[in-house]
Amino acid sequence: MRKILVLILLTVTLPLFVRAQDVQELSLKKAIEYAVEHNKQLQSSRKDIDLYRQKVRESVSQGLPQINGKLDYSTNFGYKMSFGQGGTIKMKDQSNAKVTASQLIFSGQWILGIQTSKIAERLASQQVGITELDIKENICNTYYAILVSERLRDIVRQNLENMDQIYEHTQNMYNAGTVEITDVDQIRITVGQLKNSLSSIERNVEVSYNLLRLQLGLQAESPVKLTESLDYFLKQEDFVKLGVKKFEIDNNPEYQLSQTQEDLSKKMVGLQKWTYAPTISGTYSYNYKLLKPDFDMSPKHSAGLTMDIPIFSGLQRKALLEQAKIELEQSSLNKSLLEDQLYVNEKQYKYELKNATDNFFLQRDNIQVAKRVLENMQRKYEYGAVSSLDLTQANNNYLEAENNYTNACLTLLQAELQLERLYNELSY
Template structure:
């Protein structure tokens, strides 16, 4: 199915129109990877997520550091008085209420809280998780860039083949015209060539649109504008290794998805510790300084005060116990998911190696076929020019030749995509 899709992609060719580039980017594959790592917007967002996790870590740590708060107040009773009467027979004594103003400085320090220490450790793991997510995003984007680069090269090669074939057939057509006029060949031979030339002209136009579509996809992955002209400096032949082999080794620890699951498992383990910490007391201390800016007539407030406070959880009707059990169940589920992923990755690695081997076999076969098809086509073209075969036989040979070219390029793209998928799974795509 995948092979048919590739052939349709190369031969169908009927999408997007041509853009009008302004800027120009000249790059090889290595430079394309670097450009995507620096400018791709998905990677930028993942980088910002790492920065955000760092700030969250600091906010978590800051909760256990000294906290300083200051307040100032002013009160005025607007001339009101306090009336005090000690003896019913004596007149009441009135004391005016003076305006007051206070400045209060309080310093608090968390001395012990089990949840705080576990929270800091969890925040560190969350930061590590965001860093692993960034690496996976970089890996996925680079993998897309590699495949996009290959797709542009294959589309360009198909366009060149169609254009060259069209030019050759037009030359045959021009040579046939005078032969028809003098009666050496029948007009039907010329008509058959005309139909083939017109078909090739449409194929070339579709190939141009398909080539531009492939470049648009690569532009998106590189993080450049739609108006940027791309010039790829590496030809397709640079990636056709003479001794391709599918013997890549696989280490689970190098896989980005597995690394993410490992960190998530560690975070789940910390959730158990977090729930257990709710059984522990919380101890905090404070220092309070009060300065009377406008003192009342009667004042017994101390200027300095220190204190300790302990909050001891006693009974929660089984709520804490239930939460610990829930966290343990979450950990068991996380470990099951990790084991499942290990199996899936092992099977995926085996399948990708199988795909690469199949693609290599197909590539070797198409290499031989394309050589034979070219020879057959060139031989029949010479025979046609000598009047030994009909125009129908020549157009049939031409179609067979183009199909062989399409099959060959499809096999090349299939091998390159299979190798890229294997490199992505094994974590080598960023290093190659």
């Protein structure tokens, strides 16, 4: 019986365990697509579009026919009205069923209100687009940060393996009496520093993976594997094309948003102007007497037209109109300011991209030189031609060159990314 229970338990839990260990393999494009679909911040932003879509329907419905029904009943508890000399009239109970239909015939505010609601919906859609663009940019930055950290981790790990071998070789030389204990200590300290550096980098890598999981909308500790290498993105050399590309400001999402905000402010001015205009509406009523008195003069059918004419509101309408005009001026100034800022940003980003490109090529050449110097020092050290201090200095120079190159790679990719973000061309 116990064996059967164990078998059932394994049958139920094993598939769950296997699924839990599935690794999410992600290219940058796949990571972005996954985030666009599952990122919780983006999902919340998309609800704004649905919200404003319903507000448009609300605005439209105000101009559609409105039909209401009413059913009432009243009683006077058999009260009799006396006319003197014994003459009385008994007040009968009354009950009415009434249907009223009303229709807005003309209202400038209603027409402009629909247009304003549609612009607000477009504004919400553009804001969602900007949020989506921010998510894509954040995914790219985190993806790049992981790649450069993993590259540096692999470099330090390989270097640690080499220094371990050198440390063992130095220990053997000391045992043979060919070097001093200070040489052993020097290499040992270098090995210890490399181990600390490796542990720190590994922690940074895990932190970056946790950030990526959060951005993707994955659960914590979900296994993730990046399928593209750092060299893959560096070989694209899109930064060369971006450096000479012309900036089309109308394609920038923030500028598009400012244009829509200006359009919305214009409609709000028009909306306030229409508060001075009359509103015309019509009504129709059908009244059916379920219980009626003996003498009843009320008609079953009735209809009417109503014109509401605003005359004086204590200057409230004028104040609201002036507020809308001021807000329109602010929107226009903000759009003009944003335009100036975007052109300044473009020049700054291109300047940063040029500097990052030059530094990238410089640091790439530098690590080749530092690597050759280190390999030369290692050979000389094995033959006793240089001291352990010279070797550790060369090793430190090489690691510094690798670190500088790694930082240059990340700076270059980030400079490229912020210019693509400005151009609205995150095309991964």
